[in-house]
Amino acid sequence: MSRREKLYHLHDILRQRRTPVSRQVLMDELGCSQATLYRLIAELRDVLGAPLEQDPETRHFFYDRSLAGSFELPGLWISPEELQALLTARQILANVQPGLLQDELVNLQQRMSQLIDQEGIDFSEHPERIHIRHDAGRPVPGRLFEDLLQALFQRRRVTIRYHGRRRDEVSERTVSPQRLTAYRDRWYLDAWCHDAEGLRSFAVERIQALSSADAHAEELDSDALRAHYDGAYGIFSGPAEHRARLRFSPEASRWAADEHWHPDQRLERLDDGAVELTLPFGSSRELVMDVLRYGADVEVLEPDFLREQVAGAARAMIALYGDDRPSAGRRTAKEAKGAAS
Known part of the structure; x- marks a missing residue:
């Protein structure tokens, strides 16, 4: 029986019995140890509020009959x-x-x-x-996912053919898988790359082929993995060498203040309703993208190079949408009217 089933069974026993029940009888009925029984009793009484009492002389357990009739275990019992x-x-x-x-x-x-x-x-x-949207998710072939799982848990090196988006290049790497990370509805392989002699992250859907390298995987300390992959903001891993300080407008703060940006973030609420958010980061690529989605409702206060990167991206956007720039997609009102007719 599961823990929940044991709790329901214990409740039924105590509810139906008119006399106190001994510890041994309850252990036999539930098929559990004394320690498990006491944990179930404590949860039933202290967490779920059952009127469970213990006879001071016999130490047997029973329900207070004056309260038992009004007590029921909750039907929806899940957080x-x-x-x-x-x-x-x-x-x-x-x-x-x-x-x-x-x-x-x-x-x-x-x-x-x-x-x-x-x-x-x-x-x-x-x-x-119940609807969970995965609009930006990138599907992963099942066979590839299975092969990665086997290599990960069997601690085997693999050779992958990988198409990197940033450089638009295909390369072949021999890697020691360390862990699979699910991040924003996408899967990433965190691995020691033997060609680069360093830790790298690979988007799983960009792996074009995978084969066993017939060698044991290099084993890295879990603390080293956390320091490299989890210490800084975002999926672009690396040591948290910098700290960003962002100021959100009073309106945007209603959303930004409730977002979990990083485990080591600091949030300060200002008198005018704005908030300042401080968080560690290494590579600035993803942080710049996430700052830009707030538009003019966020200002990068520190460091200066991050502020300039965001400003440069904003200037590039202005140049892209400037009125004096011809656009193949822009039509005059007369052309649009003619197309509509």
Whole structure:
């Protein structure tokens, strides 16, 4: 039995019995140890508010009959975070091309649906009532994903043919997989690159081919991985060498203040309703993109080079949309009217 099933069974035993129940009887009924029984009793009494008492002489357990009639275990017994995790995991499984794992993935999706149904949500009957959008997600072939998982957990090196977007070049690399990272609905392989002799991140959907290198993977310390990949802002990894200070307008602060930018961020609310956000970063590429989405509602205060990068991107946008610049997509009002007719 699961923990939840044990709790429901314990509740039923105590509710139906008219006399106190001994510890040993409860352990036998639930098929659990004494330590597990005491944890279940504490959760039932202290967390869920059951009227559970213990006889001072026999130390047997019972429900206070004057309160037991009005107590029921909640039908919806799952936190929002747990529900979102289950639904997101199910959605990810639905979006990954299953490949050789098709039957296993279908069974796992069905099991997740059953877990959600047990909470009284009846998800299987109305799955359309929960919608998780993955607009910017990039699908990954199931066979490739399976091969990466096997190499990752079997600790084998792999050789990949990789098409990098930034340079628009295809290269062949031998890498030691360290971990798979899901970030903004996209998968990344964090690995030690033996050709570059350093840690690198590879967008999984850009891996064109993968083969085993028939060698054990280089094993890196987990603290070193966290320092390299998680210490700075965004997916473009590297040491957190800089700290950015951003000022959001009072209106934009209503959104920006509630966003989780980085675990080590600092947020200061100003008297005029604006907020200042400070966070560590290494590469500025992704940070510049995220600052630009707030437009004129955010100002980079520090460091100067980041401020200039954002300003340069803004100037380039102004030049792109300037009135004096001819555009193949721009038509006169007369041309637009003629096309509409």
